[in-house]
Amino acid sequence: MARAPFVIAGTEIKAGTRATVEVPVAKLYTHTPLHIPVEVVHGRRDGPVLMVCGAIHGDEINGVEIVRRVLRNSALRHLRGTLVAVPIVNIFGFVQRSRYLPDRRDLNRCFPGSESGSLGGRIAYLLRTQIMEHVTHIIDLHTGAIHRFNLPQVRAELKNPETARMAEAFGAPVIINAGLREGSLRAYADSLDIPVVTFEGGEALRFDEVVITSGVKGVIRVMRELEMVPQKKGPRAPKKRSETAANSQWVRADIDGIMRPVASLGQKVRKGQRLAMVADPFGEAEVAITSPCSGIVICVNNLPLVNEGEAIYHIARFDELSEAEKAMDYFRSSVEAEVSEAVVPVHPWDELQK
Numbered sequence: 001m002a003r004a005p006f007v008i009a010g011t012e013i014k015a016g017t018r019a020t021v022e023v024p025v026a027k028l029y030t031h032t033p034l035h036i037p038v039e040v041v042h043g044r045r046d047g048p049v050l051m052v053c054g055a056i057h058g059d060e061i062n063g064v065e066i067v068r069r070v071l072r073n074s075a076l077r078h079l080r081g082t083l084v085a086v087p088i089v090n091i092f093g094f095v096q097r098s099r100y101l102p103d104r105r106d107l108n109r110c111f112p113g114s115e116s117g118s119l120g121g122r123i124a125y126l127l128r129t130q131i132m133e134h135v136t137h138i139i140d141l142h143t144g145a146i147h148r149f150n151l152p153q154v155r156a157e158l159k160n161p162e163t164a165r166m167a168e169a170f171g172a173p174v175i176i177n178a179g180l181r182e183g184s185l186r187a188y189a190d191s192l193d194i195p196v197v198t199f200e201g202g203e204a205l206r207f208d209e210v211v212i213t214s215g216v217k218g219v220i221r222v223m224r225e226l227e228m229v230p231q232k233k234g235p236r237a238p239k240k241r242s243e244t245a246a247n248s249q250w251v252r253a254d255i256d257g258i259m260r261p262v263a264s265l266g267q268k269v270r271k272g273q274r275l276a277m278v279a280d281p282f283g284e285a286e287v288a289i290t291s292p293c294s295g296i297v298i299c300v301n302n303l304p305l306v307n308e309g310e311a312i313y314h315i316a317r318f319d320e321l322s323e324a325e326k327a328m329d330y331f332r333s334s335v336e337a338e339v340s341e342a343v344v345p346v347h348p349w350d351e352l353q354k
Contacts, residue, residue: 006042016044039085047081048226054141056108058093059204063141066215075229109183138196144203147303152201152214162195169225170218171241173331213338243327245316253306255287270294275313
């Protein structure tokens with residue numbers, strides 16, 4: 001018996017086919033219509049329905065490229081189940097190169113949304129009714145904010161065993177057992193008992209080949225774990241590629257000034273170790289910023305001009321720091337193999353390439 005078609009926004013996609021659907025969102029004040037592009041790959045055989053989405057914050061563009069590459073992966077020729085790819089959720093922000101919607105709302109705080117609410121509420125309502133409520137699993141792709149570079153990492157509510165399985169399968173070096181934020185896509189999906197993981201990597205408005213490669217590999221690994229695509233032939237990589245952080249802590253500037261970083265992204269640091277120096281333009285007042293704990297640096301502020309209280313480093317803590325080091329070592333070696341022919345930015349990945 002043939003598998004039933006997949007229906008989205010009034011469009012039917014037959015089993016064994018793929019189609020791009022333009023889901024109407026709204027109009028600009030110029031009366032120009034805007035659509036959320038969605039590509040559906042509907043396998044011939046039954047299986048999970050996985051949504052992979054990017055740019056819910058419009059300036060987080062690494063996820064857009066990750067989705068594009070996943071859609072061109074040869075493994076999809078043998079797809080079991082359905083892949084629903086939404087490369088650009090916040091089309092307004094993407095067009096304006098902005099994290100936010102035109103009314104300055106954060107779309108990732110607008111779920112579950114409302115048919116007659118704010119612009120963010122209406123887009124959230126559209127996404128959940130047209131797409132989210134028809135899927136079984138979700139991967140939500142993000143980057144760091146502007147001027148902040150995130151180490152590739154997965155954030156998930158690990159109390160859900162299926163979510164934990166996806167997080168481990170993704171294979172980012174660090175997993176953050178992150179609580180749910182009210183109004184987020186992740187929180188709403190969890191309320192529907194849909195397993196969901198968030199991948200973070202890189203910086204807003206910047207492509208990074210290491211992050212993109214990590215994201216593509218992670219999505220395909222999750223699809224293999226869900227038995228949506230065949231297992232990779234040849235020697236298998238270590239099952240445990242990630243280490244789960246016990247918690248994490250932001251480190252903030254003690255004074256206003258110009259920051260000179262010392263610690264690098266992905267570096268192991270010890271409690272009390274110097275992370276950066278902050279000084280006034282003349283160098284008369286200079287303060288060392290030290291780590292409040294031992295752990296791995298998972299985010300670095302790339303803007304040297306800092307204000308007092310501004311977050312400049314994010315440190316992930318681990319019960320077994322030595323195991324986290326092993327995960328980082330595996331990530332470094334696998335990244336070098338994957339991007340050996342690509343142009344990789346020197347900063348902040350210099351330490352990872354050593």
